Amino acid sequence: MSNARIPKYVQLKNELLAWLQDGKLQPGEQFPSENEIAEQFGLSRQTVRQTFGELEQEGWLERIQGKGTFARNPLRRENEQVKTIGIVTTYISDYIFPHIVRGAEAELRSRGYRLLLSSTDNNKEKEMESLQLMTSQPLSGLIIEPTKSAEGNPNLEYFLKLQEKGIPYLMINEKYRELDCPCLKVDDEAGGFAAALHLLDRGHRLIAGFFKRDDLQGVNRLKGFLAAHRKYGSAVSSRHVVTFTTEQKREVPYRQAIELLSGNEEERPTAFVCYNDELAVVLMEAVAHCGLRVPEDVSIVGFDDSSLATASGTKLTTLTHPKSAMGEAAAKQLVGMIEQGDVYEDTIFEPVLIRRDSVIDRN
Numbered sequence: 001m002s003n004a005r006i007p008k009y010v011q012l013k014n015e016l017l018a019w020l021q022d023g024k025l026q027p028g029e030q031f032p033s034e035n036e037i038a039e040q041f042g043l044s045r046q047t048v049r050q051t052f053g054e055l056e057q058e059g060w061l062e063r064i065q066g067k068g069t070f071a072r073n074p075l076r077r078e079n080e081q082v083k084t085i086g087i088v089t090t091y092i093s094d095y096i097f098p099h100i101v102r103g104a105e106a107e108l109r110s111r112g113y114r115l116l117l118s119s120t121d122n123n124k125e126k127e128m129e130s131l132q133l134m135t136s137q138p139l140s141g142l143i144i145e146p147t148k149s150a151e152g153n154p155n156l157e158y159f160l161k162l163q164e165k166g167i168p169y170l171m172i173n174e175k176y177r178e179l180d181c182p183c184l185k186v187d188d189e190a191g192g193f194a195a196a197l198h199l200l201d202r203g204h205r206l207i208a209g210f211f212k213r214d215d216l217q218g219v220n221r222l223k224g225f226l227a228a229h230r231k232y233g234s235a236v237s238s239r240h241v242v243t244f245t246t247e248q249k250r251e252v253p254y255r256q257a258i259e260l261l262s263g264n265e266e267e268r269p270t271a272f273v274c275y276n277d278e279l280a281v282v283l284m285e286a287v288a289h290c291g292l293r294v295p296e297d298v299s300i301v302g303f304d305d306s307s308l309a310t311a312s313g314t315k316l317t318t319l320t321h322p323k324s325a326m327g328e329a330a331a332k333q334l335v336g337m338i339e340q341g342d343v344y345e346d347t348i349f350e351p352v353l354i355r356r357d358s359v360i361d362r363n
Contacts, residue, residue, distance in 0.1 A: 007093055008043055010117050012051045015041075017114070020060060020071060031061060031069040058114060084114045085334060086134040089145040089172075090122040095278055096306050096323050100172065103327025104143060111335050113140065120147045122215075122246045124154055131158035135165070141334045142169040148214040148246065149174040168337035170344070172330050174216040182337075182344040184330050188217045191319040191351035192224025192273070195301040198317070198353055199271045200232045203362030204299060206240065208260055208269040210253045210279055213243040218275050221303065225273055240269060250282055257286035261298070270298060270362060277302035277309045280316055280358075295360040305354050315356035322349045 016037075019025045032040070034048045041048075052069065055061045062070045085108055091097045097119075105115050116137060118130040127147040134142055135158060142162060146153070153159070153176040162169050175183040192209075199207050209225045212218035222241070229236045239260065244252040260269055274280040280302035287298045294300055294314045302309060302318035309316040322329075329347060336342035 009047050009050045009054075010092075012037070012041060012043060012047065013054060014116060016051065016055060017060065017116075025071040027072050029071050030067075031071055033068070058109070083112055083140050084116060084137060085141045085143065085331070086116040086118065086137065086139055087143045088118045088120065088127070088130045088134065090120050090147055092117055092119040095276075095308075096304050096321060099323035100327040103324030104331040105327075107328045107331035108335070111331075113335070122147050124148060124151075128155045128158065131155055135161050135167075139167050141167060141338045143172060143330050143334060144169060145172050146174055146176050146215075149176060149216045150219050151214050152176075153178065168334060170330060170334055170337070172326060175346075182333060182346060184326050184333070184347040184349070186217075186319075186321055186349045186351050188220035188351075189224040189227070191303055192221035193228045194224070194351065194353050195221075195273045195303065195319060196225045196228035197231070198301060198355075199273065199299060199359065200228060200234065202299075202359060204271040205234055206267070206269045207236075207271045207273060208240040208242065208257070209236075209273045210242045210244070210257070210275055210283065212246065212249060212275045214245045218243075221275060249279065253279055254282055254286050257283050258290060261287065261290040261292060271359070272298060272300045274300060274302050276304050277306040277316060277318055278304075280318070281308050281312060284312060284314070295358050299359040301359060303351070309354070309356070314358050317356045317359045318354050319351040320354060321351065325349075 025031065034045055034052060037043070038045045038048045052061060056063060060072055062072050064070060087101060087104060089097050089100065092101055101117065108115055116134065118133055120127040120130055124147055156178070159169070159179055170182040170184070172184050174185055175181060196207060196209070209222060211222040211225070222243070226236060242253055242256045257272070272283050274283060280300050283300060284294055287294050292298055300316065302316045304321040305318045309318045326349065333342070333344050337344070
């Protein structure tokens with residue numbers, strides 16, 4: 001129970017399920033009490049109760065009045081295999097990822113599948129650890145968000161092992177280019193194009209773009225940003241394209257934004273296109289640091305239509321991301337691959353521009 005990104009009740013649930021799978025607790029044996037579990041793992045009783053409730057709902061525990069809580073394993077009745085699906089994402093409890101996971105979890109639970117969650121913190125070594133964990137389980141299928149997808153796939157052997165074992169898998173948000181698996185993703189290039197075009201149509205000609213370069217989402221959003229300028233016949237200064245890695249996602253864009261806004265007023269950008277809403281909020285802080293205002297001095301467009309888009313004083317113009325719908329659709333497709341052998345092409349979600357208050361017309 002060491003991954004702080006995974007909710008504590010989910011970590012505890014995975015640990016207790018491992019007890020059952022490893023034979024530490026056999027069906028019919030009495031479980032430790034909620035108080036004993038809470039003390040052993042250093043958790044609140046409320047967290048333990050939430051975990052017990054889910055395990056009972058899924059049939060792994062049975063509470064008998066006056067006697068206690070007992071282990072069960074109903075999914076193995078009549079030689080039936082445990083139906084387990086793993087989800088590996090870059091993050092679980094941050095930003096838009098809880099919505100994606102909840103969408104998948106609700107669908108899978110309704111189909112009788114148990115869920116194992118793991119996050120990579122967008123780190124290739126942690127992705128390897130997550131894949132090792134998943135491939136060591138009696139797994140029915142796997143939903144994966146690739147880690148730093150623009151930097152290749154050093155963990156190819158684990159994906160090949162999935163294929164060797166006949167375990168279906170699909171990817172969300174992007175996929176490693178050498179793998180032939182279904183992918184559910186947003187049309188990021190179209191989103192970057194729409195964001196820049198929206199600003200160009202409103203008279204902005206000095207637009208700075210901030211894009212993450214170690215994942216293909218950022219690469220494709222930048223590609224769309226540049227394509228919109230080409231359509232307008234508007235040159236993009238190299239100074240106005242800022243790229244950064246996951247590890248630099250706050251410091252480098254923030255510092256570069258301040259540098260751009262502190263320069264000659266004639267060369268100062270009048271608008272920013274941001275890799276996502278999380279970055280847009282950071283750059284709003286940079287604008288304020290320079291004594292400027294959004295949108296009067298600098299217009300800003302984000303991406304993902306996250307809760308952050310409407311959390312600040314200036315509501316953010318942004319592009320949509322399907323979030324829960326993507327998670328639900330991924331779960332439905334994977335179940336179809338497992339149970340019917342269905343074959344799917346990539347599913348592309350078209351982003352829609354949501355106009356709010358962070359863009360001003362300069363025409």
